[in-house]
Amino acid sequence: MLSKLSMAVRRFIDIGANLTDPVFRGTYRGKKAHPDDLDQVLKRARDHGVDKIVVTGGSLEDSQSALDLAKSAVVVEKDGISMPQLYSTAGCHPTRCQDFVRHPAGPDRYLDALLELIKSNGEKIIAVGECGLDYDRLHFCPKDVQLTFFEKQFQLAEATRLPMFLHSRSAHDDFYDILKRHRDSIRGGVVHSFTGTPDEARALVDLDLYIGINGCSLKTNANLLTAASIPSEKLMIETDAPWCEIRPSHAGYRHVATRFGAATRKKERWEAGCLVKSRNEPVAIVQVLEILAAVRNEEASRLAERIYRNTIDLFFADL
Template sequence: MAGITKKFIDIGANLTDEMYQGVYHGSKKHEPDLELVLKRAWEGGLTKMIITGTSLSDSKTALELAKTNNNLYSTVGCHPTRCGEFEKDDTTPETYLENLLQLALDNRQKVVAIGECGLDYDRTQFCAPEIQRKYFEEQISLAEVTGLPMFLHCRNSAADLVKILSSHREKIKGGVVHSFDGTKEEAQQIMDLDLYIGLNGCSLKTAENLAVAASIPAERLMIETDCPWCEIRPTHAGHKHVKTTFPNKKKEKWESGVMVKSRNEPNCIVQVLEVLAGIREEDADMLAETFFKNTQKLFFNSENV
């Protein structure tokens, strides 16, 4: 990967996932290799990564990992599918929310957003929509108190997400709807709220996805991997635009220095860029620079670009 000049910031990296510890569906397949994953990322042009916090405990883990490297940061929040944790027997909603707030306030140098929070109507078996909406609104208050932007989740729920965000618009200091796979109309509604749109492999699966992604102004876009998920697969409509490939082996045949097949990594963010450059017929270097500046502006406003 010598000679790379592009700079990337992965806004959504689930580096706390046990796959990076060699564990898949509860079964140990190989030794922990997160350090190797990070090494590949830095060599691939990543300058920063934001580790996603999806619950109180996971946000703590993400934060601890972020503290191990100057270029790692984290979010603090509760994913819509885990909002039932606010009402667990060993806590109260008020205590859970206060603990999230304190975690963010006590670690301002590392916590760059409130989230991952939002709505997910595709997986309501984990948490009912009315519970999701209630605790999404509660977390908007965290963004108001901290002044941090929001890292937002939206699955088959754009109408309600936009409605809630609109009603609390004055409390929000910006944000991004990550892993976006909605319509052009939904993208416009999100942009009308002065929010950014984050794209990854899950955003580029179908011809319809590509048409939407090509229509969004580059100044409103950010890119991510959402690793270890959302890889760009050969079956995806956008795959034909991928230029950079990596050697890989099945997890059962794990080898140091080689990527695990079907496990996404931050260094694969270049493929997201290549698909977007291809479908938009734009220069990849110029796009990369725009996405980098967008991300710096939202999450790292106090730092020099």
């Protein structure tokens, strides 16, 4: 149903995809809507140049699930079909930092368990995170708890010498202050799903951090100006699937050349080989590239290769 890109020179690494979400097994809000189609999702991504995907972990339990999925996909060839290589992160998302407090053996044991998971699986866990601050969703976790356990997770990065997969929402000043204090003790990192201003991006780049761009980073004209301002040597791209879909109402959509409309079905009318409407997936990383290239006035394949090398340098240079 979906043709491959003609420009095979484009290589992609999706640095953030929530592939453990039940929607990739056909389950939405606890109800089964269609068969498990994760293999089809992965094949579509590989057909369009995605050769690696980082499965994000947002809690101790979720990090274990992300690791299990990454390990289960170690075979690149499956039934004669080339599949992307999967890797994972391990950490605690700011909205889930209450898990530290609620752990039966206490916060320190929760942190130790994350460290043990990372150290035991160095071939697959390639970053500490997702961790950071999210002041848009304080109803999930209070600010003081987020601040405490974001700072704690720098211990994981220091102990393992892994880069960090970082999250910031409406919290730039506190986020920046914490990063600045710890920057000399960590290897580096990427601030994913970035939606801040050009000045905020510049401050993070000045700390020698990368900026991750996805559909949520390209919604408004202000977002596009920010995306255009980031040095190419500090850019990475992602989908944050199944979230952060690029929609027709978004400012960046007018720059999208690869459109999946004819190959998309509602979940209730699922069809093998088709994308599911409103469920983002890694193949859509091509759209993120197309928007970035357009707003930056850069040639898409050259930009894709620059971003690919950035990602290798941070996450995969030692593998």
